[in-house]
Amino acid sequence: MKVLAFAASNSRQSINRQLVNYACGMIDGADIEFLDINDYEMPLYSIDRENESGIPALAHQFYQKIGTVDGLVIGFAEHNGSYTAAYKNLYDWTSRIDMKVYQDRAMLLLAASPGPGGAGTVLAAAKTSAPHFGGRVLADMSVGSVYQHFNVVAGTFTNPELQEQLQRAVVQFAAG
Numbered sequence: 001m002k003v004l005a006f007a008a009s010n011s012r013q014s015i016n017r018q019l020v021n022y023a024c025g026m027i028d029g030a031d032i033e034f035l036d037i038n039d040y041e042m043p044l045y046s047i048d049r050e051n052e053s054g055i056p057a058l059a060h061q062f063y064q065k066i067g068t069v070d071g072l073v074i075g076f077a078e079h080n081g082s083y084t085a086a087y088k089n090l091y092d093w094t095s096r097i098d099m100k101v102y103q104d105r106a107m108l109l110l111a112a113s114p115g116p117g118g119a120g121t122v123l124a125a126a127k128t129s130a131p132h133f134g135g136r137v138l139a140d141m142s143v144g145s146v147y148q149h150f151n152v153v154a155g156t157f158t159n160p161e162l163q164e165q166l167q168r169a170v171v172q173f174a175a176g
Contacts, residue, residue, distance in 0.1 A: 001174060003027065004069040006035040008087035008126075009077035015112050015146050016075030016119075022155050023110060024073055026170040032073075035065065037090055045092040059093035063101065071106035071173060072135070076126050078111065078119035083126075100134030108173035109140040118144030138176040139169035 005024045007017035024032045042056045043049055066072065077084050083091070094101050109126050111119035120142045130137050143149060149159035157163040 001027070001030045001071060002069045003030050003032045003071045003073055004035060004065055005032055005073040006037055007075040007077065008037065009075070009084050010038050010041075010086035011077065012038075014075070014077060015114075015150070015152065016077045016110065018152055018155055019110050019112050019143065019146075019150070020073050020075040022150075022157075023108065023166055023170055026167060027073075027174050030174070033065070033069070037086055040090050041086070042089060042093055045089055045096075050096060055093060055096050059090070059097060062090060063094050063097045063103075066101065066105060067103050069105060071108070071138075071176065072102065073108045073173070074110065074126070076109065076111040076119055076122045078113055078117075078122040081121040083122055095133070098134075102130060102133050102135035104134050104136060106173060106176040107135045107137045108169060109137055110143075110169075111141075112143040112146040112150070114145065114147055116144040118142035118146070120144070136176070139172040141166055141169045 005020050007014045040058045040062050111123035113119040123142050127140050149162050151158050
């Protein structure tokens with residue numbers, strides 16, 4: 001299985017990146033490419049920019065990367081109940097190439113936050129919208145109060161129930 005993994009966050013200290021990395025370490029035998037969306041920073045999307053300059057090469061590169069894998073592992077950070085501006089912009093540009101951005105790829109969607117909600121609002125939005133944009137969500141997981149359950153220094157869960165829940169999600173995704 002070939003997997004593209006990334007956090008939908010431009011934070012260098014992203015807890016969602018740490019969760020994605022940890023989850024990917026549980027996928028036996030997978031060829032995993034980790035992507036940093038900071039490498040895909042583009043001007044803010046607008047139809048005027050698209051008409052004047054076309055779709056940036058970085059959006060095409062991101063779309064092509066998705067097309068080369070079997071599955072996606074994405075960790076969604078939540079900003080004010082929604083996607084981060086960095087991810088939304090990348091997604092908006094890429095959707096202008098093909099509305100089916102996810103290209104019928106299997107997906108494991110994750111979300112974590114310091115608060116008790118576990119970025120559940122953005123995870124619900126991502127899970128609901130993914131099928132409309134060519135994604136096959138096979139598993140998802142939200143982790144609230146992440147600093148109470150995940151050791152960010154070691155990059156491991158300290159909560160055995162959450163560890164087991166993540167293991168089940170990874171198995172569902174890998175079997176997909």
